[in-house]
Amino acid sequence: MELFADLNQIIQGYLPADKIELVKRAFVIARDAHEGQFRSSGEPYITHPVAVASILAQMHLDHEAVMAALLHDVIEDTPYTEAQLSAEFGSSVAEIVDGVSKLDKLKFRTRQEAQVENFRKMILAMTRDIRVVLIKLADRTHNMRTLGALRPDKRRRIAKETLEIYCPLAHRLGIEHIKNELEDLSFKAMYPHRYDVLKKLVEVARNNRQDLIECISNEIKVRLENAGIFARVWGREKHLYKIYQKMRAKDQEFHSIMDIYAFRIIVKTVDDCYRSLGQIHNLYKPRPGRVKDYIAVPKANGYQSLQTSMIGPHGVPVEAHIQTEDMEKVAEMGVTAYWGGKENGKNDSTTAQVRAQRWLQNLVEIQQSVGNSFEFIENVKSEFFPKEIFVFTPKGRIVELPKGATAVDFAYAVHSDIGNTCVGVTVEHKPYPLFKALESGQTVHIITEPNAHPEASWLNFVVTARAKTRIRHYLKQRCAIDAIKLGKTELNSALQPHSLEALSPQQIQSALEELKLSSLDELLREIGLGNLLAPVIVHQLMGEQIEIDVDGNSQNHNNTLMISPALMANTQFAQCCHPIPGDPIIGCSTPNNGLVIHHCQCANLKNARQLAQAKWEEGQSAINFDAELQVEILNEQSALPSLMMAITASEGGIQNIWTEELESSLLLVILQVSVKDLKHLENVLHRIKGITGVVSVKRNINAQ
Template identity: 45%
Template structure:
């Protein structure tokens, strides 16, 4: 098309921002940032450069690529280019090129996807808010709100640069994904921006190249894969590999080139054989070879510890046919040509991948025993496989059905990101959850009604429960996998059918966090546990504060509302429940809060205070009250409590050897506590039984413990006395001290038992415990 006339931007500062003073250099992804506290130096005089020539071949190719847009949209794009070129005119890339070449390349890549004029304009302008003096208001006035919002969304991503600080990286990552959730074009532009930066990393220092390449491999490449952008995904991986391990990259590149020559005759023979078989079966198909990316070859060598010569499937073949039914005909034709490798067939047409990818995959045994990977797909599937979510624009006339489904899947994933953001505690936690979901080596499982769910490899029944519904996950107690009961931690396999068993009073177990795989499940479990801990801590904090108020002679109901209002204002407008939780978690002292409420600080050491009554412990308080593992207190033991900051109230026995020094030196940290009349749970108690080393003695002891109404939670054994005796360590569950006495009484009647001791950390094994050890004479 003819070269358009580019309108010159107005010369007033209000319309065309001046480039920021400073070195003629713009880093990857944004402008340089002065570290906090660094001295501000006088900037050097700004350099001036001539305008970017409109007859430059790069600009001409870009304009020619816009032939799918209307004339008025092309004029708007030209105006955006003129504005961006004027804004960046005083800037140069590290390579020395005019900075505008970067936005121009990004916009050109966006145009290849046939995105609308708004997206192309945003690509041209994506750095003006960060690198120049332009404002969002100016962009809104000149180009409209949709363009300004896109540019603003892209610019926010770079306000916190990636660095060695994980929190900064996590915050930037969070902002990027949330901007993407609002408008998918944000991430499409951002990925083309990162791709061009990776293509031009050569001018940067090696340490910066490695840092940016690592970020790309860890974050941007997985996002491209999750959105089905296969071409971008592969190129980002290879460019990252090249910059992280340049020597390995070059050695592997030479090896692949050599292998390509050595195997040419074999590959030609296989290609001709496939084409001939398709003709024999009257199947119209495009057949072409494909070469694995260097990074995927390298990854396979590392993960499976192979040499290059052992990686036989460097080359594969792709068969593209007219429709879905022909895909299966082509599969049958191939299996009659070469024998299929058992267990290596995957039907991604019937069950698409999470990113919308569809194909039939099969591995055949070719000539000389060479394994051949073949992908069979339709033309529409091929477009989706290459361009993913971008195919909505690129092939929307040919692929409306599949593209709409892919858009729907992408929308669901983006909504799940927003849900994760709402339940995650901070940016680092959000980053951790989403990174898990960005590396989905999937398994496909079925609900009882036949619905297919896609989960990451290694996912468990708990992940499945949370994928179905949060309430199902929170209340699950067991799972039926293929109609048989199985533990919740069971890893799922392709094709499993699951049914989750729930109970109304069940709650998530903190141990689930050690084996769940999905970010959703991990986030929901943590959210529940935090909420539960806050509720339990608030209940404990209220009891502690009420106790302190009563010790001051004040009934809690008599505290003036104005006193609470003042306290909440001083606490940053925290609600009362949060103040209670802070007390329960040890972040605030109940005595200080009580005196602040009553303005009685002057009487803190006065004689009008009463001795506080003890806190009553039921044993069912949850995470707000913990029982020390050093002494394992049980109902009936004299006990004392200590508030541990951030962990609530910890209960010890009065004579626990671990706390003797602390109780003597810091008595103010300890609170009197006592057991409720009817405690509500079983308690684990470690005991040691020394018995003669004879056959069947363990069975006798276990039977006696069971008959006493107790249960064995753990058992271990060791020889003593030169093999004449055995020390058996049990952890048993009892309801109270009297119950423990009954268990030990029963064990005394076993003839082989020599000695019984209740064990505690810090005790000498030969000294007495709270229960005097029984020694048979």
């Protein structure tokens, strides 16, 4: 029982004796079930579930959650079954464990399909019991803490998955201490050198300017005390990944202690929050446009505070967050804050818990409307981490939407029936395009007609998962005939000079089998709904396959999609290979994003099925295109300035820049530059090659 000692000490502090005995029983079952199993580090496997349970116990979760954490791998990794767990500990614990378990015992065609189905199962289990995802987050946290025993490539892969899925999930549920730790651990695994350098800089800054932090804290505290406001004030250090993100976003270097601290002001009441804001604005000059009121309008995850940025002593920036004690706890713990208050029938839900429950209900609605696991996961991921805007109904109700949301998204957020019968919108009492993005603070009035219905074209501009799924659901249920008619029109247009009637039954049947569709009407409906592209289907109906030769050139030239300068702004270009005018290109049809243009040599085309010949039309586009360059240059003080001057001289723009030190005094520089076309890019490359110290320069296109 030595392994149980640390966990036992934590639960002794908040669980009653009878519940502690149940947790001990779960530990014994887990220990015996994992007997003889070891982790990659060589430790007994039971150390992992005990560590996961300890993370949850530190958040004061109930005994069932701690028991399920101890048992979370027994169904997956041992002969123990869900039925046995249910008989021993009850159906609730067994269902939580089953929700966490992976689907390794089922057979999937690809690893990606397995990951998608695992994630779908976890999300849906979470909608039934949120403790499922809390265990999953604790499980991932301990795995990230012990990544050192794995190969570097596996560490990077797990870290990338953590940043893309688990960090946004923790943030969406408001569990900031877990999100921050996962981000820092992922940062360390993916970029160990950058992590070490930044960590040392922070340590130096912390030691050198600690007196300034104490001075500012004391000045704020004295000012508030003089105004009769009792407050706790301290400078809280930001975590490394947040500092790194800020430096990358603003393309800046680490300067001072003020880059790593934000001041926390914790007061007793909401009234004190607003009074404190006025007092510190009298103490330090506020920076225009940098005051945010998340008390009146909380963030999506329930976070509340007043935030302000000011000019402090000696001109240094001072960032302050003002909260009550309750707000501070919810900001740190999210849905797990005041978890104990839900025991024995009590259910005094926090703002974070109420908002999480609404979000989970939204996930249930999405699941009921989508056609497959991949579509479900894409919609869920789009809900994870949006930057919010807040708009108002004519009656003053606040509606929270992701940035970029349109009036149609707003209509569906208010009610599905309003979205389905929407015909127009007025914003601030003036007509407003349905497809135009809304802005925070606007008052939006939706105009409806009883006989109206959603348009398939709305799918091209709505951004919320709710709007997308509702529109698709309506089209699938009520507009099948219209979709078939539209699909037939589009296919006949793409078949010119041929027609659909001229095709043989064998040609149609062959295409249906390849697409796994049961009838021609189903094929036409999919085209009409925008799920399949008519020019791509023509290649299959005519028995033509896109073939790409060794130089990346496609061999088929019928039914070419022309990418004209006028349409470039509304065309999606792949971020993996960054095609630019002049490159050989291919159109790739995707279920959620429609047509995406790739470079013909892009490695992601290897397994793509829906391909269409594409070609640039002559003419100058009004937009610039990003190209990724990889430069190896001698690691000298003038290296980066020389690169930037060369790019500026060639009239190119720098969108992003990453650097990493290599051996032999070399510096690897990854640049994203904006150019007009291939000829412009060649001019940029020529300028870079002429810089003294450049060893090599090449364009990254994710080539096969």
